[in-house]
Amino acid sequence: MITDETKAELREIAARYPQPRSGLLPMLHLVQSAEGRVTAEGIEACAEILGITAAEVSGVATFYTMYKRRPMGDYHVGVCTNTLCAVMGGDVIFERLKEHLGVGNDETTEDGKITLEHVECNAACDYAPVVMVNWEFMDNQTPESATRLVDDLRAGSEVRSTRGPRICTWREAERVLAGFDDGLADEGPAAGPATLVGLEIARENGWKAPEGGQQ
């Protein structure tokens, strides 16, 4: 249900922008956080606040892959199967997880914990094969590490992103995407090993950019 409090937050999002309609994408993220998916009621609420039709909002919601019409599990597990990850093992990981969880693409386990999906390149190719959990990085996966990962998630054990904080729920993640902080920015490392590899080689060799001229 879209509560008055959620409506107030939807208005707050719209008010951040020079033109309120710019808030629609984050507003739909908030709807997903409140409802577990994009619902008809959520669409109505956005339409009413922005003074546009429900059909217009719906047209936007269906365009973007992060918006879901079916109820989502607590954890969205996205296996990258774009070419590079696929070739390096993403296809094998995805097959293994389908089998292990007994679900197909874009389906949720019966306990409502995990929604499995294959995703496109997530800008982490130097950590291939990559799995995303609620859009946090789980770098350098193997079929074994990925099955352990989903087992841990289902068991409710604490799971940490390899380049990020402890994993929150999908609804909590959607709230962050809507622009409401969860205070976790300082958790996790600055970078993973691959990010730093060139810098380390430069340091070892004493290589530097030229000295600056001005100032």
Added chain:
Amino acid sequence: MTNVLTPVLSDNWDADRPWTRESYERSGGYQALDTALRMQPDEIVALVKESGLRGRGGAGFATGMKWGFIPKDNPNPKYLVVNADESEPGTCKDIPLMMASPHTLVEGVVISSYAIGAHTAFIYVRGEVLHVIRRLRAAVQEAYAAGHLGKNIHGTGYDLDVIVHAGAGAYICGEETALLDSLEGRRGQPRLRPPFPAVAGLYASPTVINNVESIATVPSIVRNGAEWFGSMGTEKSKGMTLYSLSGHVTRPGQYEAPLGITLRELLDLAGGVRNGHKLKFWTPGGSSTPLLTDEHLDVPLDYEGVGAAGSMLGTKALQIFDETTCVVRAVLRWTEFYKHESCGKCTPCREGTWWLVQVLARLEKGQGSEEDLDQLLDQCDNILGRSFCALADGAVSPIDSSLKFFRDEYVEHLRQGGCPFDPMASTLFSPVGATA
């Protein structure tokens, strides 16, 4: 001694908590902003022009020139929009930059906005990178608290607001005009040009759109000068940049080097192609840039060099594939991506990418005949240059180039009635030295 690598953008990534303002300022951060605010906006535009900085989002358009297109007499507000959609397959440089040092981007945003006369700037980040969004938001808040953003920045009377905006999953929103529609709360579909964004962009107002790395480079140019920047790189492709190595290499990752370094040199640093294997094909700048092979190891990786080799520098996303990889499988997967991401606005792309997938899927299974290969090229001809935006041109790149270099491998699929490769051999889980 030559400096093979030249860390500037990445220089503070190994500092203690480099994402915080305190750490960033300790390494000299926000000093360039002070310098910039003492200059006239036009002087900054001139400086960036003189530096030769070219956009790092793929097309390599001169950044200073783009800024110069913003009309002075237009009464509407001006906007800066940072393209942080990073979704081109293989591309993975902006995300680690924003994760490790978001203030580098924020400082660049303030300087660039000041230069073009904007008082509102947006950072449009793809939604699928939660922690990067947290770090960016935290950096923006810290910058407000320290007076680097908001009203009367550094006491100069200049005001700027920055909004971090999360997208919702659509590759096409990286295309700058689709991004603008998306940022206006619509479906992300490209706009007809002209009018160009510099004249009628966000809210039909003058707008500059630049890639994350382009904007993040600006503080270093202000700090060190145009000559310094031009002392790195080649004549027409100046400065340092982030090269991202991924795939079958020993040490994948980010390598910041002067433009014009070669893949041979980068592979040397990265420990070569993974043990026991050899290079088969690679992309110089993401999947939309035509494939190259081991013939091209000495091509200077700058705009001119890669162009002369028949490809494009693109995003400098060097995806490396060794001999265990089936090129038909790789190309089919990329083509499925373009089909999925086609926004549907124009027929050659919407229908064409669908047909390309049909034909390639059959070929991968070893069905069809050699005539299908010519049909595939024909289809590419009907798409390339006939579509509304560059997504479709990118979609034909892997097909065209793979047929140029690996036609035999397609034929081999037909001859064997299936794929001659063992897909396990290309994974990281296969024993070292395993062959197809």
